[in-house]
Amino acid sequence: xxxxxxxxxFKTHYTRMYRLAASILYDEDESKDVVxxxxxxxxxxGITLHPQTAEAYLLAGVRNxxxxxxERKQVRERFLRLxxxxxxxxxxxxxxxxxxxxxxxxxxxxxxxxxxxxxxxxYLQEMTCQEVADALGVSRMTVHNHLRESIxxxxxxxxxxx
Amino acid sequence: xxxxxxxxxxxxxxxxxxxxxxEQFTQALNASDMHELLDQMAFTKRTLKxxxxxxxxxxxxxxxxAFASKHYSGGKSTHDHSLFGVMRFSKIAATFIGVILAIGxxxxxxxxxxxxxxxxxxxxxKKQPVSSKPSASLxxxxxxxxxxxxxxxxxxxxxxxxxxxxxxxxxxHVEVSVQNKATSQLRxxxxxxxxxxxxxxxxxxxxxxxxxxxLEENMIIVE
Numbered sequence: 001x002x003x004x005x006x007x008x009x010f011k012t013h014y015t016r017m018y019r020l021a022a023s024i025l026y027d028e029d030e031s032k033d034v035v036x037x038x039x040x041x042x043x044x045x046g047i048t049l050h051p052q053t054a055e056a057y058l059l060a061g062v063r064n065x066x067x068x069x070x071e072r073k074q075v076r077e078r079f080l081r082l083x084x085x086x087x088x089x090x091x092x093x094x095x096x097x098x099x100x101x102x103x104x105x106x107x108x109x110x111x112x113x114x115x116x117x118x119x120x121x122x123y124l125q126e127m128t129c130q131e132v133a134d135a136l137g138v139s140r141m142t143v144h145n146h147l148r149e150s151i152x153x154x155x156x157x158x159x160x161x162x
Numbered sequence: 163x164x165x166x167x168x169x170x171x172x173x174x175x176x177x178x179x180x181x182x183x184x185e186q187f188t189q190a191l192n193a194s195d196m197h198e199l200l201d202q203m204a205f206t207k208r209t210l211k212x213x214x215x216x217x218x219x220x221x222x223x224x225x226x227x228a229f230a231s232k233h234y235s236g237g238k239s240t241h242d243h244s245l246f247g248v249m250r251f252s253k254i255a256a257t258f259i260g261v262i263l264a265i266g267x268x269x270x271x272x273x274x275x276x277x278x279x280x281x282x283x284x285x286x287x288k289k290q291p292v293s294s295k296p297s298a299s300l301x302x303x304x305x306x307x308x309x310x311x312x313x314x315x316x317x318x319x320x321x322x323x324x325x326x327x328x329x330x331x332x333x334x335h336v337e338v339s340v341q342n343k344a345t346s347q348l349r350x351x352x353x354x355x356x357x358x359x360x361x362x363x364x365x366x367x368x369x370x371x372x373x374x375x376x377l378e379e380n381m382i383i384v385e
Contacts, residue, residue, distance in 0.1 A: 014222035023212040084204035100209045158202045
């Protein structure tokens, strides 16, 4: 494809590709690298993408590259940062957005504002329990208890879906 | 293990992973309910992250500039350097493979037609007493193969615009009017899929930076 064609594809699909990568890897720089890599490979492959199928092709490429990034990581890091290889399965594309919307609705309804805040700081900001406690001016035990309760609630949701 | 114990173990591992031996860690991780909890937690984290990302607008323009400077550093230079050279080479290689494939497919089709033709009298003779169905299904196969061939895309590699347009115009029974002689001599690499229609072909051609082509009634106009 010509530089101009690649440019159009890049600008059209960048946001969605970046968001997908970042929702799998949680890391800004790694996600940007993944999107770049997908386009580099597209250029080298010489494949011409049809506008109607371009998005599916590019998003599948993002999942693939994310898998490579996760596979290179140590098992301990994957566990600590909750990096899921399952998220890179091509088959997961179907209905993923819907399942996320549903879970998000459940979280909004069943977790208190503090539950949610603690969960976000602990897992999304990747702070330790002590750091979360210090940031919020509560005890470490409080952080622990809120996390446990949030996870219990989320488990109830997943059980109801089985 | 109760659900609460499982969650406590999970939180404990998350908080003090450095104090756990490899053996303990592997053992804990391999338990099926821990595995399930981990998948659920990962999905929850992804969901919250996804929500957070909805308001985040990465600067695609800036990212493109960074990407382009890395991959198209040669700009419009005529020398084939590094990746640009590799790209051209792979493009040419891909075209060759395409041509060889097309020749292969048409050869196979011709071969099949020949085979079918030479077999036909025999088949008909043999099958006639039983049923006429098999011989009826054979021509249908050939028709299918043929239509696949006609729907294939055509690759113009380094071909002057005028020639590309003449080909396309002939196919759709329209005329070409060149108002800009200089443009019409530019050479392009262009993949044309006849079944996509004339409008689509023109739209695709217009994506080339230097081109302005429009369709007016039965005339393709190059400006």
